[in-house]
Amino acid sequence: xxxxxxxxxxxxxxxxxxxxxxxxxxxxxxxxxxxxxxxxxxxxxxxxxxxxxxxxxxxxxxxxxxxxxxxxxxxxxxxxxxxxxxxxxxxxxxxxxxxxxxxxxxxxxxxxxxxxxxxx
Numbered sequence: 001x002x003x004x005x006x007x008x009x010x011x012x013x014x015x016x017x018x019x020x021x022x023x024x025x026x027x028x029x030x031x032x033x034x035x036x037x038x039x040x041x042x043x044x045x046x047x048x049x050x051x052x053x054x055x056x057x058x059x060x061x062x063x064x065x066x067x068x069x070x071x072x073x074x075x076x077x078x079x080x081x082x083x084x085x086x087x088x089x090x091x092x093x094x095x096x097x098x099x100x101x102x103x104x105x106x107x108x109x110x111x112x113x114x115x116x117x118x119x120x
Contacts, residue, residue, distance in 0.1 A: 027100045034097030037090060038069035044081055045072055069094050 017036055021029045045066065046056055060066050066075065073094065077087035 030097050030100040034069065034093055034101075037093060038072070041069065041072045041076055041082075041090070042066075045076055045079075048079065048081060069097075 017032075021032060024032060042060060046060070049056055049059075058064060062068065066072050069090075073082075073087060073090045076082045076090075077084070082090070
């Protein structure tokens with residue numbers, strides 16, 4: 001029963017996050033969604049490691065092996081924690097987030113999606 005409650009709590013969290021994006025600009029959505037997925041990927045990886053908070057904290061520090069969104073995606077895939085489609089999608093989301101994060105706000109509506117691998 002506790003597992004079902006946890007799943008409903010998680011679903012509620014995702015729905016609330018999704019609703020919070022409705023008031024955001026495209027840029028804000030890209031940055032917030034990327035940060036949210038990065039955080040969730042970090043939790044997923046940590047849940048599959050030996051419980052040693054000190055070593056985990058060091059491993060996930062910014063300049064360490066799993067310190068960035070980019071550096072977490074491939075290990076999650078190789079460990080079988082995410083599938084090939086999620087692997088591809090997370091890299092795509094990461095590229096879009098990075099594009100929005102490094103461009104001036106007034107230029108973000110003209111992100112070149114073909115440059116980051118999005119085709120119609």
